[in-house]
Amino acid sequence: MLSLLLAAVVVAGSLESSARPAGDPVGPRRLASPFALPSGLPADTTRPRRVAVEYSDAYATRLTIHRVASYTMLPLFGAEYILGQRLLDHSSSTTRNQHAVVAGAMATLFGVNTITGVWNWWEGRNDENGRTRRTVHTVLMLAADAGFVATGVLANSASGSHDKALTHRNVAIGSMGIATIGTAIMWFWKD
Secondary structure (H helix, E strand, C coil): CHHHHHHHHHHHHHHHHHHCCCCCCCCCCCCCCCCCCCCCCCCCCCCCCCCCCCCCHHHHHHHHHHHHHHCCHHHHHHHHHHHHHHHHHCCCHHHHHHHHHHHHHHHHHHHHHHHHHHHHHHHCCCCCCCHHHHHHHHHHHHHHHHHHHHHHHHHHHHCCCHHHHHHHHHHHHHHHHHHHHHHHHHHHCCC
16 A cells, blocks of 8 residues: 555656756746846846937927927816806806806817827837826827817807806816816926
8 A cells, every 4th residue: 555655656756856847946936046037048138228209399399388388278178267257157258258268278278288198109209208197198198189179169058057157067077187287297297
């Protein structure tokens, strides 16, 4: 009986060792030093070098325009919110005109920043440094653009109905929130 048990252990051990590649240690792999390569890799294995990405001079110009214009975004949001609230509380032609002027300024700002931002995003698409951050920012700002277009479409019917005016305001506030998050990502998320 003992010889049968001993034979089973020997056979099981030989099957286990033949299932592993030659030279593979039993148990977890341990490195000889913190700088050693795992034993399965050749000694000359290196990481591929990153490809240098060259930006045009126009990229820097567009980036400067984009940044300077983006500093006007939050003050415009504040002014537009206050004017919109005044329109909801007591509508007047003066407030309506001011609201329209600030809305036009916001449309201009987002037009300029969409053109410069998307152009620079496309030119920098091959640069791995900060690519995720730039892409998230781009997607959020394009979503905010779409929201502001919807806000403008809703503005035509907002003057005739309080409920439609509230819908116009809520879509505008949502778009402002998305744009603020997209901007904050560029200000605070550093790679």
